[in-house]
Amino acid sequence: MEKKKGIAILGSTGSVGTQALEVIAAFPDQFELVVLTANTNADLLIDQAKKFQPNTVVIGDEQRYEEVKNALWEDDIKVYTGDEALQQVVEMGEIQVVLTAIVGFAGLYPTLRAIEAGKNIALANKETLVVAGDLVTRKAKEKGVSIYPVDSEHSAIFQCLAGEYHNPIDKIYLTASGGPFLGKKRNELVSVSAEEALNHPNWDMGNKITIDSATMMNKGLEVIEAYWLFGLNPEQIDVIVHPQSVVHSLVQFSDGSIKAQIGNPDMKLPIQYALTYPYRFPGETPRFDFMQYSNWTFEKPDKETFRNLQLAYDALEMGGTAPCVLNAANEETVKLFLDGKISFLQIAEINETVLRSTEIIISPDLEDYKRVDALAREKVLKGCF
Ligand SMILES: NC(=O)C1=CN([C@@H]2O[C@H](COP(=O)(O)OP(=O)(O)OC[C@H]3O[C@@H](n4cnc5c(N)ncnc54)[C@H](OP(=O)(O)O)[C@@H]3O)[C@@H](O)[C@H]2O)C=CC1
Ligand SMILES: CC(=O)[C@@H](O)[C@H](O)COP(=O)(O)O
Numbered sequence: 001m002e003k004k005k006g007i008a009i010l011g012s013t014g015s016v017g018t019q020a021l022e023v024i025a026a027f028p029d030q031f032e033l034v035v036l037t038a039n040t041n042a043d044l045l046i047d048q049a050k051k052f053q054p055n056t057v058v059i060g061d062e063q064r065y066e067e068v069k070n071a072l073w074e075d076d077i078k079v080y081t082g083d084e085a086l087q088q089v090v091e092m093g094e095i096q097v098v099l100t101a102i103v104g105f106a107g108l109y110p111t112l113r114a115i116e117a118g119k120n121i122a123l124a125n126k127e128t129l130v131v132a133g134d135l136v137t138r139k140a141k142e143k144g145v146s147i148y149p150v151d152s153e154h155s156a157i158f159q160c161l162a163g164e165y166h167n168p169i170d171k172i173y174l175t176a177s178g179g180p181f182l183g184k185k186r187n188e189l190v191s192v193s194a195e196e197a198l199n200h201p202n203w204d205m206g207n208k209i210t211i212d213s214a215t216m217m218n219k220g221l222e223v224i225e226a227y228w229l230f231g232l233n234p235e236q237i238d239v240i241v242h243p244q245s246v247v248h249s250l251v252q253f254s255d256g257s258i259k260a261q262i263g264n265p266d267m268k269l270p271i272q273y274a275l276t277y278p279y280r281f282p283g284e285t286p287r288f289d290f291m292q293y294s295n296w297t298f299e300k301p302d303k304e305t306f307r308n309l310q311l312a313y314d315a316l317e318m319g320g321t322a323p324c325v326l327n328a329a330n331e332e333t334v335k336l337f338l339d340g341k342i343s344f345l346q347i348a349e350i351n352e353t354v355l356r357s358t359e360i361i362i363s364p365d366l367e368d369y370k371r372v373d374a375l376a377r378e379k380v381l382k383g384c385f
């Protein structure tokens with residue numbers, strides 16, 4: 001029998017993490033779960049560890065360490081806490097693929113360490129590539145490590161590219177749902193609440209990405225993510241609004257032919273493909289019903305109203321640390337919005353102010369990214385919002 005594939009899930013208690021565990025549970029003969037990590041959700045991490053019996057777990061929050069350790073003592077599961085532990089566990093010999101399902105900049109360090117240790121990456125944490133795409137892709141190339149996209153649009157592009165290695169890409173189309181406020185103009189968005197913004201029409205996701213979808217920053221981050229994953233020019237990356245979220249993205253080749261990947265809005269499929277690549281495992285996921293989705297529509301994104309999308313293109317054009325600045329500002333403005341401290345429209349306004357007022361370093365190293373990230377966050381927080 002073939003050896004099972006060793007998997008680490010960073011961020012196992014989140015939306016992607018919990019769905020990844022469903023995928024793993026569906027193929028017990030194929031995967032061996034080696035590591036699970038969470039930030040603060042000790043209760044769920046304990047439940048997951050008891051059920052899946054990984055070798056090791058990491059709880060970010062040091063206050064919850066004793067509780068997790070005591071709960072898992074009789075299961076003989078190693079328990080660690082803190083940022084350094086999160087970076088060390090990805091080096092374990094039994095791991096073949098690290099699924100990065102942590103949200104935000106915090107995913108960058110363990111991803112880099114995993115690449116350094118020669119582990120293939122199933123990448124959900126798009127912020128890693130947005131912040132430091134040059135560093136991450138260079139390191140992956142150097143170490144012969146593959147980065148398999150988990151993000152549904154990028155998985156779609158990746159699937160369309162299978163077998164097309166020799167064929168030049170004309171352009172790609174990333175599809176966007178448009179979020180809960182599709183069709184609204186700025187004057188209608190002045191006082192929308194966090195609750196309304198968290199009401200995504202098609203996907204059930206973590207809070208941060210759901211707000212990003214509502215502001216269309218998610219699509220902006222995905223443009224930058226695609227730039228690094230597929231080695232395209234910004235002009236080759238287009239966004240089209242497709243409110244049904246069943247055409248997950250499209251590739252147009254140099255002869256004009258377009259390939260699309262289609263399916264239900266369900267993250268388990270892209271997660272599974274990233275873990276089983278180059279194979280497709282036969283699965284029980286509900287089959288697509290064309291009659292349920294008989295009306296597909298496409299429209300142009302409104303970059304005036306959803307300014308964040310334009311800002312992401314601008315940051316990509318500016319280069320160097322500009323996307324890192326935009327990402328850091330956005331992580332903070334999203335938190336402020338969720339805490340009721342700023343309005344929905346202020347998210348993009350503050351992001352833009354920070355982006356335009358922060359000096360760019362053109363060839364940054366990891367320390368530069370760390371400093372620039374901290375500086376941009378400080379600018380948002382010192383804005384006295
Ligand atoms: N959800 C989705 O369908 C999709 C998500 N993505 C991307 O995947 C990533 C994860 O998204 P999602 O699952 O929605 O997010 P969630 O907020 O649902 O989950 C985040 C996970 O990361 C952990 N975490 C949060 N902060 C830290 C930190 N500072 N250090 C270590 N661990 C941390 C959380 O732990 P705890 O639970 O303890 O807080 C949790 O396990 C994001 O980058 C997102 O953009 C991409 C495509 C689709
Ligand atoms: C599931 C997924 O990949 C999300 O990134 C999703 O695409 C968000 O939807 P929109 O950003 O298109 O609203």
Ligand SMILES: [Mn+2]
Pocket residue numbers: 151152153222
């Ligand atoms: Mn996506």
